[in-house]
Amino acid sequence: ATTWFLAEGATGSFLDMFVLLANPNSTPAQVTVDYLLTTGTTLTKSYVVDPNSRQNIWVDLEELPLGSGLYPLADVATSATVTSTNGVPIIVERSMYWPGPSFTDWREAHNSPGSTVTGTRWAVAEGEVGGPRSTETYVLVANTSALAGQVTATLLFEDGTAPAEKTFSIAARSRFNIQPAEISALAVGRRFGMIVESVGASPVQIVVERAMYSNADGVVWAAGTNALATRLQ
Numbered sequence: 065a066t067t068w069f070l071a072e073g074a075t076g077s078f079l080d081m082f083v084l085l086a087n088p089n090s091t092p093a094q095v096t097v098d099y100l101l102t103t104g105t106t107l108t109k110s111y112v113v114d115p116n117s118r119q120n121i122w123v124d125l126e127e128l129p130l131g132s133g134l135y136p137l138a139d140v141a142t143s144a145t146v147t148s149t150n151g152v153p154i155i156v157e158r159s160m161y162w163p164g165p166s167f168t169d170w171r172e173a174h175n176s177p178g179s180t181v182t183g184t185r186w187a188v189a190e191g192e193v194g195g196p197r198s199t200e201t202y203v204l205v206a207n208t209s210a211l212a213g214q215v216t217a218t219l220l221f222e223d224g225t226a227p228a229e230k231t232f233s234i235a236a237r238s239r240f241n242i243q244p245a246e247i248s249a250l251a252v253g254r255r256f257g258m259i260v261e262s263v264g265a266s267p268v269q270i271v272v273e274r275a276m277y278s279n280a281d282g283v284v285w286a287a288g289t290n291a292l293a294t295r296l297q
Contacts, residue, residue: 081160102235
């Protein structure tokens, strides 16, 4: 596709983030990445992906503007929109490794493909807070629209008890993080699915992912996984 969306993304002393671009064509791809921060600020950088090649963007180390000596993405939470501006279709994934601050320290990672579409209603089937491995769940929302919006997150419990929901405001062209315990204290110690819906008079376009981390043998976040949510509409 020529446009891809990544909802999850974080950099800093613990997490390292990579945007992975593949160009399976015989023509170079002119690619622009818009990094959508939690504040609604957008940082943009352009790349050229050679024919029949793969390019790796280590987001933590991106210098913006080029030659400035500044690395404004070194410690941020970010979503991203990736666009091939010359119409050459590409493939986009995102990987995150931890713990930092050096690649020699990495012991775990997760990877997810980008989404080629946005939508107004998404769902994930898996989620958990607490439990024997102190599991943490994060639902990541990218508002790809130029307008601020609202999203309603609904927890669906496996025992069939009444769903719990909460509505959040989300800035234009930004990344937003939902922790299930913020929706309801009933999430703690339980497993659940979740629906995330863009609501209001003019629902904004969003993309949703879900990340989960768990501890083992005294190691914090010894394991982790991430998934692109399923678009319902």
